[in-house]
Amino acid sequence: HHTKSKRAPRPFPIWPVLGNLPLLGKLPYQTFYNLSKTYGDIMELKLGSISTVIISSTKLAQEVLKTHDLIFAYRPNSIASHFLSYDGQSVGWAPYGDYWKQMRKLSMLELFNTKSLEASKNVRDEEFSFLLHRIFEDCKEGKPMNIQTQLSNSSMNLITRLLFGKRYFGINISNEECEEFKDIIYKQGHLVGAFNISDFVPLLKPFDLQGLQHQIKKIRLRLDQFLDKIIQEHMKENKLKDSKDFLDAMLSRCEINGFSDKLDDNKVKAIINEGLMAGSETFTTTVEWAFVELLKHPEVMKKAQDELDDVVGHQRIVDEKDVPQLKYLQAIVKETFRLHPPVPTLIPHENFESCEVGGYHVNAKSMILVNLWAIHRDPCAYENPLDFNPERFIGSVIDVKGNDFQLLPFGSGRRICPALSLGLIMVQIYLARLLHSFVWKLPKEENIEELDMTEKTSLTAPKAIPLQVIPNARLPFHLYVT
Numbered sequence: 452h453h454t455k456s457k458r459a460p461r462p463f464p465i466w467p468v469l470g471n472l473p474l475l476g477k478l479p480y481q482t483f484y485n486l487s488k489t490y491g492d493i494m495e496l497k498l499g500s501i502s503t504v505i506i507s508s509t510k511l512a513q514e515v516l517k518t519h520d521l522i523f524a525y526r527p528n529s530i531a532s533h534f535l536s537y538d539g540q541s542v543g544w545a546p547y548g549d550y551w552k553q554m555r556k557l558s559m560l561e562l563f564n565t566k567s568l569e570a571s572k573n574v575r576d577e578e579f580s581f582l583l584h585r586i587f588e589d590c591k592e593g594k595p596m597n598i599q600t601q602l603s604n605s606s607m608n609l610i611t612r613l614l615f616g617k618r619y620f621g622i623n624i625s626n627e628e629c630e631e632f633k634d635i636i637y638k639q640g641h642l643v644g645a646f647n648i649s650d651f652v653p654l655l656k657p658f659d660l661q662g663l664q665h666q667i668k669k670i671r672l673r674l675d676q677f678l679d680k681i682i683q684e685h686m687k688e689n690k691l692k693d694s695k696d697f698l699d700a701m702l703s704r705c706e707i708n709g710f711s712d713k714l715d716d717n718k719v720k721a722i723i724n725e726g727l728m729a730g731s732e733t734f735t736t737t738v739e740w741a742f743v744e745l746l747k748h749p750e751v752m753k754k755a756q757d758e759l760d761d762v763v764g765h766q767r768i769v770d771e772k773d774v775p776q777l778k779y780l781q782a783i784v785k786e787t788f789r790l791h792p793p794v795p796t797l798i799p800h801e802n803f804e805s806c807e808v809g810g811y812h813v814n815a816k817s818m819i820l821v822n823l824w825a826i827h828r829d830p831c832a833y834e835n836p837l838d839f840n841p842e843r844f845i846g847s848v849i850d851v852k853g854n855d856f857q858l859l860p861f862g863s864g865r866r867i868c869p870a871l872s873l874g875l876i877m878v879q880i881y882l883a884r885l886l887h888s889f890v891w892k893l894p895k896e897e898n899i900e901e902l903d904m905t906e907k908t909s910l911t912a913p914k915a916i917p918l919q920v921i922p923n924a925r926l927p928f929h930l931y932v933t
């Protein structure tokens with residue numbers, strides 16, 4: 452009943468069969484950002500046989516994630532996501548619908564709402580104090596520390612404790628089990644983030660040209676054994692303890708909350724695995740990039756530490772209750788999320804019916820990538836968008852909670868990150884405590900001007916070469932001993 456609007460601009464060249472695929476390069480979100488300067492804030496790429504619509508402005512992000520939220524609330528399938536989410540049974544990969552709603556609701560209820568977050572505060576405090584102690588012991592030797600490894604171990608402990616009440620790194624668990632765990636998570640991240648040509652050119656699927664499908668199947672087997680063991684251990688130990696965790700809630704949840712059947716094991720495994728995947732790397736990547744920017748901007752680091760000294764003093768460790776007063780620290784976190792969004796194109800969205808965006812026609816079942824890398828650098832939204840400048844957020848109402856479309860590190864709308872509050876407080880409190888507790892320097896041989904800033908592909912966009920830093924205690928020594 453309406454005249455058919457035109458299609459969005461399409462970058463050149465378009466190859467037979469491959470379409471625009473050869474354009475992508477190593478870090479597609481950066482390629483898309485550069486292309487958007489020529490083709491505009493909505494463009495349509497042909498990736499093999501998949502029509503892919505790239506959104507690169509604040510205004511159009513709002514159209515997709517708010518005005519037409521429901522239409523775009525679906526997910527395209529990839530071979531990796533299908534296998535590693537047990538056929539789309541995790542929250543992130545489930546199609547929009549009743550199952551997705553129920554599982555999201557259950558996660559909110561047990562893990563992410565205000566009450567659960569308060570209940571898990573002691574776990575965050577405890578895991579941080581282990582980390583603090585560990586860094587304090589190491590820094591006596593004055594050796595450089597790999598901050599990625601330390602943050603990753605600490606956040607993994609935190610997440611596994613919330614999910615199923617067990618910690619892996621630090622005590623009691625065999626090295627072999629820890630290594631297996633880390634390797635499974637790392638390889639999955641790599642495989643979900645990797646570009647698999649079979650996803651785009653289905654004709655090529657049987658040939659598995661990059662060998663990725665073979666690797667995906669192998670890792671799924673190991674993952675399955677690992678998760679089976681967790682569930683079995685849990686059932687055994689359950690009889691002995693009275694506190695309940697998320698896995699207990701899932702295993703016992705049958706008729707409650709509209710679940711008609713008992714959750715089968717694959718569903719439980721899909722959800723647990725998703726927590727492991729989503730919970731740690733996003734956090735680690737963000738805090739590491741914050742450190743990189745603070746080392747590059749010593750005046751910002753100093754101002755943050757001055758604020759911490761003012762608000763907290765030197766006689767105790769920062770508490771989560773201090774965060775609302777730490778305005779400058781909050782601004783640093785926003786500015787880090789802006790320039791280094793850990794999930795640069797969100798998880799891909801899909802529209803179930805055709806729709807108009809920015810005056811252009813978008814075919815049903817397109818893949819929609821909301822490119823935060825471009826949106827967060829939009830010169831219409833930010834002055835000098837390429838500069839790291841936390842001051843821009845002082846006195847500004849812009850927040851990361853999905854209402855301000857120029858800053859969307861957690862997405863917005865129906866598919867917004869359900870763990871936004873947890874992810875945000877983790878980043879804020881770890882960063883605050885680390886800045887308050889230590890002076891941070893680069894190793895002597897490293898020159899800050901030459902510090903490598905490239906990202907690598909993974910589930911998130913981490914620094915390719917892990918940052919090495921040397922910490923030095925700045926509080927009375929008794930605070931570091933638990």
Ligand code: HEM
Binds near residue numbers: 797800
């Ligand atoms: C700094 C921390 C985090 C950031 C920046 C982040 C960011 C995101 C983003 C951008 C999305 C995609 C939104 C979309 O597709 O529109 C997402 C989805 C999701 N995140 Fe997070 N996340 C973080 C932490 C976590 C944690 C700690 C968990 C769980 C333990 C988690 C679980 C999920 C899940 C289950 C989804 C899928 C939601 C759905 O499809 O309905 N995230 N997150």
